[in-house]
Amino acid sequence: MKNIPHENQQSKYKLLTSILLDNEEWLMDRILNYALKRGYSRYTSTLKEAWRLSISGLTSSILQGFKTYTDVPELNPEEDINDDPIAMFGIVEAQKHRERGVSLNMFLGLMKYYRQSYIDLLYDKITDLISPMSAMDYELFLNRIFDRIEIGFCVEWSGSKGDSAILELQINNRMMTNEKNKYLTIFESIPNPVIILNRAKKIDNMNLLAAELFKKNILPGSQYYCLNRDRQLEIEQCLDEDKPIEPSCFGGTALSEILPWLEHEINNYVDNNLDSMVFEKQIDLNSTFFTYRIKISKSLDISGKFDGIIIILEDITSLKKALADVKTLSGLLPICSHCKKIRDDKGYWTQIEYYIHENSEATFSHGICQECAKKHYPDMNIYEE
Template identity: 40%
Template sequence: MNTGPDISPSPQASFAVVLEASEEWLIDRILAIARQRNYIRYTSTLREAWRLSIASLSEQLLGALAICPEIPELSPDTDFAASPGAAFAVEEARRHRARGIDLSLFLGLMKYYRQSYVDLVDERSEVLEDAQWCRRFVDRFFDRIEICFCAAWAEGGEDERIDEMRGANRHLANEKNKYLTIFESLAPPVILLDTEGRVDNLNFAAARLFRKSAIPGSAYYGGENEQGVFAWLEEELEAFLPGEGTDLVLEKSLEDGDHELVFEVRLQRMLDVSGKFTGIAVTLNDITARKASERAVRERDSQYHALFENNHSVMLLIDPASGAIVDANPAACTFYGYDHAALTAMNIDQVNTLDREELRIELERARGEEKRVFHFRHRRCDGEVRDVEVFSGPIRVRGRGLLYSIVHDVTERRRLQDEIWHQANYDALTGLPNRSLFFDRLGQAIAQARRNGSKGALLFIDLDHFKAVNDTHGHAGGDQLLREAARRLAACVRQSDTVARMGGDEFTVLLAEAAEEEAVEEACRRILQQLSRPFEVSGQEARVSGAVGIALFPLHGEDPAVLLQRADMAMYTAKEKGRNGVWLSGIPT
C-alpha cells in the first residue's frame, strides 16, 4: 500500500530508529541474561539502575551512528581516546573500580550487554536496512568501549584506587544513613522480616510500640533478637511465608500498657528485580479510633435521637425489608423538599432512581454489611435529580433492625471529577482522546478482536509541512489548523472508531473490526484527501498533507506499544518515500 517514491533509509538511520524505540526490550533482555547467568547476585536489584545502563549505552551508540559513516574498524594506529564512547568508558572504569567490582566480572557482563544489542538487531532485522552491517557496527562499538575501559582501568595507581574506594564507602555510608533516617521517621510502625520470618529491622515507632524503646536506630545497631515480640503474628506468617500472595491485610488487637489498640496490619512480600523473595515488610496502621467509631454507631440506640435530629447531615432510617422511610431528620426534609410527615410516608424507591429489584439488592448488602458506601441518584420534591454518596449500615432502634443512611450531596464533586477525568483523557486543544485514552481503547479493541477472531487497524498520522504553518502564522494559527485537521480526521471514520491526538501534529486512528484491507485503504485515501484540502488559517490559505503508517492486529502483534511502534515506523517510511503517502508495516517473521 505504497503511494510514495521508493527511497530507502540508510542502515544508520534505520538502526537509530529501532534503538530509540527499544529501551524496554533491551532492559528485559539484559535482565533475563543477568538472571540466567547469575550476575544478578553482584548487581543492583532495582530495574531503574539497569534502565540507566541501557540508556547510557544507547546514547553512546546513537552518537557513534551519527558521526561514523562507516563501521569503526580497529587498526594499530587507532586513537582509542578519540573513539565514540571513550569518555563514557573512562567514567565507567572509575565508577566500577571504586565500587570494588572485579574487572573480569565487569567484562563478562559487558559481553552480555553486547549480546543484548546483537539480539535486538536479529529481532528487528525485518525493519533494518542492513542487519549484517548493524551487527558489525555493534561489535566494533563494544570492542572500542572495552579497550578504552581496560586502558582506563589499568591507568589508576594503588593510591588512586584507595581514594576511589574511600569515596565509594562514604557514599554508601551516606545512603545508609539516609535510609535509616527515613525509615526511623515513618509514623506507622514498620517491621522488616527476613525470608524465614525473623526480624531484620524495625523502626522507632514499632520499637516504641513493642519495647518502649526511646532510642531511634537501636534495633538496627543493637541487633537484638526480636522474634518473641511477634508471636501474635506467628499463625498468619506461617501461612503467608510459603504462599504466592504478595499482599495480606488483617486486623489485630494489641496491648499497649493499659490500653488495647486495634491495628490494620499489612504484610507485603518484598521481591528483587529478578523476582526473588527477599523478605516481608509489615506495616501497622492504628485504626483504634475508627473501630471505636464503628462500635459507637452500632451501640447508640438510646442516644441516637438527639444526634439524629440535630445533625446537619441528611440522615434517614429505612426498613431494609420493605424500603419504607421510617424516620428522617430536619436536614433530610430540607434537602428533599418534603415535610416530615410526607417524607416518612414514602418508600425509598420514590427517592432513589434505581429500579426496585436493584434497590432491594443494595438494601440487603447494606443490612448484611457487605457494603457500606453507595453512590446513587436521588430525586427531590421539585423533580431535580442529585448525585449522592450514602453511608449506610445496620442499627437497632428500640429493638427494631433498621438501616441508618447518611446522605451527602456530591453533585458538584461528581461534576468536577467528570471534568478532571475529561481533562486527563482528552486533548485540550482538539477535544480528541489523548494518548492515555487512546491506549485504553486500543487495548480494549485488541482484547475484543482476540475474543471474536476479528481484525483491526492502527493508523499513525503526521502532518507534512506543519512547521511552516507555525513559522508563517504563529502558534495560534498552527492551533487553528490542528483543530480543523482533527475535525476532518474524525469525519473520515466511523462513529465506532477512535481518532486521537498523540501530541504536536501527530494523530492516531483506531479502526476497530476492520475486517478487509480495502476498508483500511479507503479510510487512508479519505484521510489524505481531507488533509490535502486547503486550510483557512487567520484568514489566509495554508496547505499541509499527511503521512500515514499502518499496523494491523493481530497480524503485526497484539501489544499496544508494539503496534504503535510499528505504525510509527511505517509512517516515517511513508515520509521518507515522499510524504503525502501511506505505508503498511512489514509483516513480522
C-alpha cells in the same frame, strides 16, 4: 573514518535504530535475566530504574556510533581512544564503578552479557526483516561499539594511580556511609511500626516503633547494628549457659515466634503471590488489645537480593473506639404529619423520642412548653406572662 556524517549510513541503520528505541524494556528484562542467572545481581542495583538508565546509556552510545562512523568502526593500534565519543561511555562508567568498589573483571564480565542482550535483540526482532548479510553487518557494528566501550573502560581503569584511587575510594566510602545513615535515620523515624521479613519469613529488620511493640527501652538503630539472631544465641549461650537468653534484637527471629497473630495472613499473601494486602486486625500486646490497619507489600527489588516483605502497622485503636462511641441519624425519616410518630426499618410506627433514643446517644428529659401549659393546665399559671 570517524566524525563524518553520512546520510546513507544513518539510513542504513534506520531499522536497527527503531528496534533499539522500541525495545528498551525487552533489553532490560534480558540483561536482568543474565545477571540473575550468572550471579551478577548480587552486586548490582535492586531498582529497575538503574537498569533502565544503563540500557539507555548504551543505546545512546550505539546511536551515536551510527552518526559518527560511515562504516563498521574497526579498531586500529594508533587510535587515541580518549578522542572516541563512543569510548567515552566506557571511560565514564569506569570512573563510576571503580568508586563503588566494582572490580575490572566484574564489570567486563557483566558487560559481555549486556553485549549478548543486544545481539539477542538483533536476532529476535530483525533477522526476519533483512538479509543474512545485513544481519551480519549489524552484528559486527554492535560488537565493535561494545569493543570500543570496553577499551575505553580498560584505559581509564589502568590509568588510575594507586594513591589517587585509594583517596577516591575513601571519599566515596564516606559518602556512601552518610547516605546509609540518612536513610537509616529516616527508617527509624517513620511514625508507624515497620517490619521487614526476608524470603524465609524471618525478621530482617524493624524500626524503633516496631521494636517497642515487643520490648521496651529499645534504642533507635538497635535492630540494624546488631548481630543476627543465631549468632546472638550462640554467643550468649557460651557466656552463661544457665542464664535465660533474651537477645538484644529480633534479627533472624521466625515469623511464627514473634508475629504468630500475622502468620496466617502472611502465608496467604505469599502463597497467592499477591502484590499487596490491607486489612484490620485486633491483637493482644502485653495484655492490652489494640486494633491495627496492616499493610503488606513486596520489596521493590528486581535483583533478588532483598526480595522480602514489608509490613506496616497503623494503630487505629482510638479511631475504632471513637467510631463505636458515635451513633448518628442520617437520611430521610418517615414521620407522621399528625401524631409525629416515626416509621422504623421494620415498618412499625414508634414515638419519636423512643426512635431517637434507640438510634443515637441522645437522651430525653420531659417538660412542657408554654403553649401546651396554657392549653392543658390553664389554672396552674406554670408560665407567667
